[in-house]
Amino acid sequence: GARALTSAGVRLDLSGVYPPIATPFTEREDVDYDKLEHNLRKYAEIPFKGLVVQGSNGEYPYLTEEERVEVVKRVRRSMPADKLLIAGSGCESTRATLELTAKMAAAGADAVLVVTPCFYKGKMDSHALVQHFTKVADGSEVPLILYSVPANTGLELPLDAVVRLSQHPNIVGLKDSGGDITTMGLIVHKTKDQDFQVLAGSAGFLMAAYCVGAVGGVCALANILGKPLCDLARLCTSGRWEQARELQQRLIEPNAAVTRKLGVPALKQAMDWFGFHGGVCRSPLRPLDQEQTQQLRRDFASNGWL
Amino acid sequence: GARALTSAGVRLDLSGVYPPIATPFTEREDVDYDKLEHNLRKYAEIPFKGLVVQGSNGEYPYLTEEERVEVVKRVRRSMPADKLLIAGSGCESTRATLELTAKMAAAGADAVLVVTPCFYKGKMDSHALVQHFTKVADGSEVPLILYSVPANTGLELPLDAVVRLSQHPNIVGLKDSGGDITTMGLIVHKTKDQDFQVLAGSAGFLMAAYCVGAVGGVCALANILGKPLCDLARLCTSGRWEQARELQQRLIEPNAAVTRKLGVPALKQAMDWFGFHGGVCRSPLRPLDQEQTQQLRRDFASNGWL
Amino acid sequence: GARALTSAGVRLDLSGVYPPIATPFTEREDVDYDKLEHNLRKYAEIPFKGLVVQGSNGEYPYLTEEERVEVVKRVRRSMPADKLLIAGSGCESTRATLELTAKMAAAGADAVLVVTPCFYKGKMDSHALVQHFTKVADGSEVPLILYSVPANTGLELPLDAVVRLSQHPNIVGLKDSGGDITTMGLIVHKTKDQDFQVLAGSAGFLMAAYCVGAVGGVCALANILGKPLCDLARLCTSGRWEQARELQQRLIEPNAAVTRKLGVPALKQAMDWFGFHGGVCRSPLRPLDQEQTQQLRRDFASNGWL
Amino acid sequence: GARALTSAGVRLDLSGVYPPIATPFTEREDVDYDKLEHNLRKYAEIPFKGLVVQGSNGEYPYLTEEERVEVVKRVRRSMPADKLLIAGSGCESTRATLELTAKMAAAGADAVLVVTPCFYKGKMDSHALVQHFTKVADGSEVPLILYSVPANTGLELPLDAVVRLSQHPNIVGLKDSGGDITTMGLIVHKTKDQDFQVLAGSAGFLMAAYCVGAVGGVCALANILGKPLCDLARLCTSGRWEQARELQQRLIEPNAAVTRKLGVPALKQAMDWFGFHGGVCRSPLRPLDQEQTQQLRRDFASNGWL
Numbered sequence A, B, C, D: 001g002a003r004a005l006t007s008a009g010v011r012l013d014l015s016g017v018y019p020p021i022a023t024p025f026t027e028r029e030d031v032d033y034d035k036l037e038h039n040l041r042k043y044a045e046i047p048f049k050g051l052v053v054q055g056s057n058g059e060y061p062y063l064t065e066e067e068r069v070e071v072v073k074r075v076r077r078s079m080p081a082d083k084l085l086i087a088g089s090g091c092e093s094t095r096a097t098l099e100l101t102a103k104m105a106a107a108g109a110d111a112v113l114v115v116t117p118c119f120y121k122g123k124m125d126s127h128a129l130v131q132h133f134t135k136v137a138d139g140s141e142v143p144l145i146l147y148s149v150p151a152n153t154g155l156e157l158p159l160d161a162v163v164r165l166s167q168h169p170n171i172v173g174l175k176d177s178g179g180d181i182t183t184m185g186l187i188v189h190k191t192k193d194q195d196f197q198v199l200a201g202s203a204g205f206l207m208a209a210y211c212v213g214a215v216g217g218v219c220a221l222a223n224i225l226g227k228p229l230c231d232l233a234r235l236c237t238s239g240r241w242e243q244a245r246e247l248q249q250r251l252i253e254p255n256a257a258v259t260r261k262l263g264v265p266a267l268k269q270a271m272d273w274f275g276f277h278g279g280v281c282r283s284p285l286r287p288l289d290q291e292q293t294q295q296l297r298r299d300f301a302s303n304g305w306l
Helices: A034-044 A065-078 A092-105 A124-141 A159-165 A181-190 A203-212 A227-235 A240-262 A261-272 A292-302 B033-043 B065-080 B094-106 B127-137 B158-164 B183-188 B205-213 B226-237 B241-261 B263-273 B290-301 C033-043 C065-078 C096-107 C126-139 C159-165 C181-190 C201-213 C228-239 C241-261 C263-273 C289-302 D033-043 D065-078 D093-107 D125-140 D159-165 D181-190 D203-212 D227-235 D240-263 D263-273 D290-301
Strands: A017-018 A050-053 A086-087 A111-115 A144-147 A171-177 A197-200 A216-218 B015-020 B050-053 B085-086 B111-114 B144-149 B171-176 B198-199 B216-218 C015-017 C048-054 C084-088 C110-117 C143-149 C171-176 C197-200 C216-218 D016-018 D050-053 D082-088 D110-115 D144-148 D171-174 D195-199 D216-218
Touching: A017 A050, A017 C159, A034 A065, A050 A065, A065 A092, A065 A216, A065 B033, A086 C143, A086 D093, A092 A111, A092 A124, A092 C263, A124 A144, A124 A159, A159 A181, A171 A181, A181 A197, A181 B205, A181 B241, A197 A203, A203 A227, A203 B205, A203 B241, A240 A261, A240 A292, A240 B205, A240 C171, A240 D181, A261 A292, A292 B171, A292 D093, B015 B226, B033 B065, B050 B065, B050 C216, B050 C263, B065 B085, B065 B094, B085 C289, B094 B127, B111 B183, B111 D240, B127 B144, B127 D195, B144 B263, B144 C110, B158 B183, B171 B183, B183 B198, B183 B205, B198 B205, B205 B216, B205 B241, B205 C015, B205 C033, B205 D240, B216 D065, B226 B241, B241 B263, B263 C263, B263 D263, C015 C048, C015 C228, C033 C065, C065 C084, C065 C096, C084 C143, C084 C201, C096 C126, C126 C143, C126 C159, C159 C181, C171 C181, C181 C197, C181 D082, C181 D203, C197 C201, C201 C216, C201 C228, C201 C241, C201 D203, C201 D216, C201 D240, C228 C241, C241 D203, D016 D050, D016 D093, D033 D065, D050 D065, D065 D082, D065 D093, D065 D125, D082 D144, D093 D110, D093 D125, D125 D144, D125 D159, D159 D181, D181 D203, D195 D290, D203 D216, D203 D227, D203 D240, D216 D227, D227 D240, D240 D290
Parallel strands: A017 A216, A050 A086, A086 A111, A111 A144, A144 A171, A171 A197, A197 A216, B015 B216, B050 B085, B085 B111, B111 B144, B144 B171, B171 B198, B198 B216, C015 C216, C048 C084, C084 C110, C110 C143, C143 C171, C171 C197, C197 C216, D016 D216, D050 D082, D082 D110, D110 D144, D144 D171, D171 D195, D195 D216
Antiparallel strands: none
């Protein structure tokens, strides 16, 4: 576990809220580093624990490897040194994941977030996934965070694989975007001797995740409503559950709108409304049509955010 | 809303824990009313809010209509008068559900639990479901509780249908066995002006459900570990979340074993271990094989219950 | 296998086309036996092999047991003696299925169609299903036809269960509404020593089913376009595949409209257009709205049937 | 449609059988071009219409872009000039797909096979997919074949998108690995004025696909049993359906074994048995264990192929 320890010999503490930052593009769909800088400056004012770069909301499957690394470098340079930079480095093959992980560490990532490979989903059983993540964790210079996002991959990271992998000294946690709160509680329970840290993968169940023992969240909605989400986290960690519930409930519909219902184009549209640079997605993702835009606005407005 | 009020003019308070009781059978698969009495006497000592009769764990699809009603009559006679008797009266057709609802009320049910019809699942959209439940609630002498159990029905009761139905004066709540904690929180949020009561449909997410605003639970596991589940409920309602979490976590695997993983035959097997009468299921449900029995035992033992 | 043999000692020959007849209701949703008679007289003029009564399109889950039996009696009385009457007798429990099977045989059914029980789908593995169907077949006076309809039941009858059950002397075939043509071909292949007969459960893949070795079809669309479907069957059995293909292709959209897309209400609406009595469904099934009605009409008209 | 025409001004004829060739690796998981050559020499003796390079069975998601292009170059150099080389060029983003398509054409591909992007599956509706494929087809020097493989992508290419895209002059066909024979028949029907060519994406339904109007197949099993599959195609095109059926039925289980059941590792294992170079897969795909290997052998042996 040496590598999962900080220079002070302490295991990396993941607790807190992270936005999985969006990648701004120019109208010609090139990465727009200026707009990215703009967003980073604004995020620096919010009490995030850190930033996740190249999560699903960063459109990482649409970036070249060079772009993925370059974005991480730019973020590292711009963000406060005391905040964590978690970089997505998952690819389909183990060898490509190992290579990209090394590049992300070199680019300044404090930890990597590694998604389950999923193309050959019928063959990605516990055995294959344990071997994949173990090889990557063995070879990584920085701690590894497992990443399960069934809505995109069509694959759940099985409980027994998580429990097994939690024992690896260089695997420090899990971002769980599946949202099965029962399983999440069971993961916390069965890894309690491992100092394994669970992060909610969505703002919709952030409070419930804290309730069952998660330590934080990586929430698309934090790109837009970062401050309220940090407030929600603090209410949960300080035991003010009634106030937490009230706030949580107002966040569910805006969150669903920018994730499950309308996706990254909605996330970017709402970012524009809240003073961030969202803008276009890369094709084949398309901008919202008028009706979708109105629906998005309603989901924020009816909950008092617009 | 007159009918949803008690004789004292107060809306029926559903808050608390309920076992959806199992139906004991003789070796020849006839209903064993003596064993049922035995179980009821034991349940009377546990601080349940009431009993649910003819939930999924009662093998109601395997009972004749006569048996369904007779079991309710027997339970009414045996159970303490101050406890609620909630009877399942859902059928595929609206007319059959109306008829059975009337019989259940006459048999002494305080409320009916009405499952989503599901055979023609492709046609059971919000419109059809709202109309079905509205007609049944209109015609029912006792308050109606909606029942969504996708693992059996292959159908989610849609959010907008729940919100719409929550406005019906004779519909007092929802038993949600789906377990999507985000949706559950949103239901609480969007029905907050209706005094609509959400019950968790499984012990696996009982604490999380309380956390997001549910008022109780109908939990298969309460057939076996009723006392600990009532303890869990009290810990949640009194804000002792740390202790609640510890207890909740030890209940997840036993609960999964008697529901999702091994089903009603496991529920009945474990009931036998804990001093209740479980026994055989009706065919085509089959008893556990040796390996399954061992797995079941492990799931209780490894969490300190055996 | 004595019971599966006709009085002449020949195994029951299922080959041919069957409409799974709809059940007409009055405006008050009672069974309308007069309209049923009307339809039966018209069906008598079409070269069907027989009729299926109480298939999914007959709304059998919405009928009482008495109604289910009564409809079979009326059909038996009205239909030509040389045509087969296949009656649906499947229930959730084995004991109820056995009882209804006996009643259907007494009511004049030549064979029974037994759907997979499905409420406890997680427990309905091959073992449970083989035992269920074996007990029913053992106790039945008439031959049994297996019935797999995943769109309604959420359950596939597994291949190994079909192969095992094909060896039972009183199980003569399978109505497969799943439509996986690869599995259908494999069933034909692996039961070829058993004289086991496969019937396509939908008009959409009738030709393909014949191509891989099925002997006929039970097709909702035969309630409306019975003559063309009998033509299609004859083209297939006489090897005129080019003509068959042309006819088959014109039947796919009308078939999809009255099954997967718009369901039984569409089937009944289209029956009205073609001179049969369709009428209303029992609630909670609802009539088509105007837009759906237009879509239905288009699906028939654009293929030259209206 | 000029680009979809050959130099002789004739639309590219796709009819026939293609193996989607496997990519051999060394023990260290590097591409083994010598073994590839060996396989190509053997495939040259089989009456294939051509080869598909970088289909799902080629482990393309595990290859770098450089490797993908290099493999195509090598295949082009080795294979007979009169056979078609179809190269997979699908990526998640439209821009990456355009770039890789250009490289594949430059490397000698006669046509490209473009899979549905799938990571943001919730947003990949007809509109987005039509736009994606249209842009790629607009920019491609060679004809484009649509590729739908739901088992890997979790996404069906919708019928209306196929019909719309069939009108594009540079889109010549569809490889459909979904296997819904009803939809396949409907696609043939609704594109009949477009000279749009449908290829079955699996050997399990090759005969049924021919029956409903497909013109050939891209079949994993052709890596192993290429000759019998070409025989099957000829029996279908010459109308000898009885013989075709007998042969087809013996191919279903071997095909299922090397695709759905046991995947690419089984395909490669069986290739080794039949004189081709299969060998290891790239990690995280793992070799078969002993039990799986025996199952694989049984599926070939019990059908007379071993």
